[in-house]
Amino acid sequence: MKPLDHSRMPDSFGASNPIISVSGLSKTYASGFQALRKVDLEIRRGEIFALLGPNGAGKTTLISIICGIVNPSTGTVTADGHDIIRDYRPARTKIGLVPQELTTDAFESVWATVNFSRGLFGKPANPAYVEKILKDLSLWEKKNTKIMALSGGMKRRVMIAKALSHEPKILFLDEPTAGVDVELRRDMWNMVRGLRESGVTIILTTHYIEEAEEMADRIGVINKGEIILVEDKHVLMQKLGKKQLTLHLQNPLADLPADLRSEHLHLSADGADLIYTFDTQSDETGIATLLRRLNEHGIHFKDLRTSESSLEDIFVSLVRGRS
Amino acid sequence: MNVYGIKAIYLFEMARTWRTLMQSIASPVLSTSLYFIVFGSAIGSRMAHIDGVSYGAFIVPGLIMLSLLTESISNASFGIYMPKFTGTIYEILSAPISAIETVIGYVGAAATKSVIIGTIILVTARLFVDFSIEHPVWMIAFLVLTSVTFSLFGFIIGVWADSFQKLQVIPLMIVTPLAFLGGSFYSISMLPPFWQKVALFNPVVYLVSGFRWSFYGVADVDVGISLGMTFLFMLICLAAIWWIFRTGYKIKA
Numbered sequence: 001m002k003p004l005d006h007s008r009m010p011d012s013f014g015a016s017n018p019i020i021s022v023s024g025l026s027k028t029y030a031s032g033f034q035a036l037r038k039v040d041l042e043i044r045r046g047e048i049f050a051l052l053g054p055n056g057a058g059k060t061t062l063i064s065i066i067c068g069i070v071n072p073s074t075g076t077v078t079a080d081g082h083d084i085i086r087d088y089r090p091a092r093t094k095i096g097l098v099p100q101e102l103t104t105d106a107f108e109s110v111w112a113t114v115n116f117s118r119g120l121f122g123k124p125a126n127p128a129y130v131e132k133i134l135k136d137l138s139l140w141e142k143k144n145t146k147i148m149a150l151s152g153g154m155k156r157r158v159m160i161a162k163a164l165s166h167e168p169k170i171l172f173l174d175e176p177t178a179g180v181d182v183e184l185r186r187d188m189w190n191m192v193r194g195l196r197e198s199g200v201t202i203i204l205t206t207h208y209i210e211e212a213e214e215m216a217d218r219i220g221v222i223n224k225g226e227i228i229l230v231e232d233k234h235v236l237m238q239k240l241g242k243k244q245l246t247l248h249l250q251n252p253l254a255d256l257p258a259d260l261r262s263e264h265l266h267l268s269a270d271g272a273d274l275i276y277t278f279d280t281q282s283d284e285t286g287i288a289t290l291l292r293r294l295n296e297h298g299i300h301f302k303d304l305r306t307s308e309s310s311l312e313d314i315f316v317s318l319v320r321g322r323s
Numbered sequence: 324m325n326v327y328g329i330k331a332i333y334l335f336e337m338a339r340t341w342r343t344l345m346q347s348i349a350s351p352v353l354s355t356s357l358y359f360i361v362f363g364s365a366i367g368s369r370m371a372h373i374d375g376v377s378y379g380a381f382i383v384p385g386l387i388m389l390s391l392l393t394e395s396i397s398n399a400s401f402g403i404y405m406p407k408f409t410g411t412i413y414e415i416l417s418a419p420i421s422a423i424e425t426v427i428g429y430v431g432a433a434a435t436k437s438v439i440i441g442t443i444i445l446v447t448a449r450l451f452v453d454f455s456i457e458h459p460v461w462m463i464a465f466l467v468l469t470s471v472t473f474s475l476f477g478f479i480i481g482v483w484a485d486s487f488q489k490l491q492v493i494p495l496m497i498v499t500p501l502a503f504l505g506g507s508f509y510s511i512s513m514l515p516p517f518w519q520k521v522a523l524f525n526p527v528v529y530l531v532s533g534f535r536w537s538f539y540g541v542a543d544v545d546v547g548i549s550l551g552m553t554f555l556f557m558l559i560c561l562a563a564i565w566w567i568f569r570t571g572y573k574i575k576a
Contacts, residue, residue, distance in 0.1 A: 067413075070576045092418060120331045
């Protein structure tokens with residue numbers, strides 16, 4: 001049975017009316033480096049989309065083009081129905097960006113820099129709203145502090161506050177938790193969930209697969225400038241996930257009986273564990289047969305456990321497979 | 324029109340001016356005072372009047388011009404160079420603000436600062452020498468026009484420069500010599516005939532001459548030509564900026 005491809009299913013969530021639509025997007029830098037190759041991608045309204053990929057895969061280039069920082073070579077992008085080049089004003093008004101690097105002014109106060117961002121994006125001053133953002137991000141006590149006096153984690157919060165200052169509908173987080181401590185990472189995840197609940201669409205890139213696993217509704221994998229897969233997170237894990245059954249034996253084995261040898265069955269180095277790998281998608285897992293045959297050989301076990309492969313394993317096997 | 328965006332950039336840049344008040348304002352005042360002590364009092368007392376104006380008074384417009392040029396260029400170039408250098412330019416590029424609006428914000432602030440400094444120097448000069456202003460409206464017009472034009476030029480340098488050294492090289496190697504040779508401290512009619520012709524290729528000659536005319540009603544070149552040349556230079560700068568934003572030159576990959 002083929003798994004359902006959720007990414008192609010129209011639903012009330014707005015798959016037929018994506019908030020961001022990228023088509024045929026390519027980018028070749030002046031150095032000749034081709035960062036993106038004919039990328040097609042649709043982001044649904046209100047979802048959290050995680051873009052995964054190794055360093056240099058094109059994640060930041062893709063985001064930079066959508067946000068107007070880098071010119072595309074070919075292809076088009078629309079944000080909430082507006083072409084990002086022809087109708088850049090309405091398109092950019094909808095978008096907030098938290099870039100990867102901690103690029104902030106040094107001498108400005110937190111309060112001044114967040115209000116600057118709001119004005120820059122064409123919104124009239126709204127001290128009450130800015131106050132709310134700063135409080136949500138635990139920055140309110142630091143509002144009069146110069147940015148250069150803040151810690152790295154606090155600067156990251158300032159950059160998020162700047163990106164949210166103009167009430168965007170789409171938020172890009174480029175490696176939001178790189179170099180961030182566990183506590184702030186948790187805070188950030190909670191904040192992202194809160195934003196999604198208020199209707200903001202979130203696109204995040206990350207190295208941390210646990211982050212995508214924890215946060216995302218859908219996952220896209222990019223490698224060498226190409227989107228190699230876009231899939232609902234659960235479907236992806238189900239489709240590509242492998243399960244392992246580990247049997248802890250009563251008496252360690254020196255070697256596997258010859259007729260049990262297969263690529264799916266391994267004996268641990270100390271001979272105490274038998275590890276059987278099976279595909280969650282196949283109808284016949286082979287577990288029943290394995291147990292029966294072990295019994296025939298007089299091999300008994302005293303404990304068993306199963307484990308699923310994480311998104312990280314899936315990701316590594318995908319990227320390796322293509323390179 | 325993103326008026327809030329222009330205002331945000333303008334106020335951001337002006338905040339930088341107020342933060343660096345000492346170096347922004349104290350240093351031009353100090354250097355002008357020194358010029359007056361050295362050129363105005365020490366040397367000026369031995370110089371004959373030029374075009375019926377005492378030497379001390381004669382150099383006032385030239386000194387103001389000299390400061391306007393250097394301050395406009397350094398302030399505007401620094402203003403756009405810093406976001407490029409630190410990376411904060413990402414925010415300007417991703418904002419719903421047009422190239423023209425961005426330039427109005429940056430260049431407007433740089434020119435404002437120059438006009439403030441020019442005015443302060445004018446007042447300081449009054450403490451050292453006696454002078455009158457024959458055409459005050461034209462004087463203000465030249466002050467503003469020069470500040471805007473050279474702030475545009477500074478903006479271009481700031482975009483072009485990819486190191487602090489490059490940021491300094493044009494003001495230091497080109498503008499300062501042109502300003503000194505542009506008749507700030509003398510009338511070009513005092514030069515030998517050949518060098519008078521050469522001087523006419525120096526754009527600063529027209530600025531200083533026009534500005535001096537607004538003070539004393541005397542000029543090296545016709546005031547209409549002065550005005551025309553200033554506008555021409557402004558147009559060249561505007562065209563260059565238009566090209567920069569159209570191609571993304573050194574701003575956008």
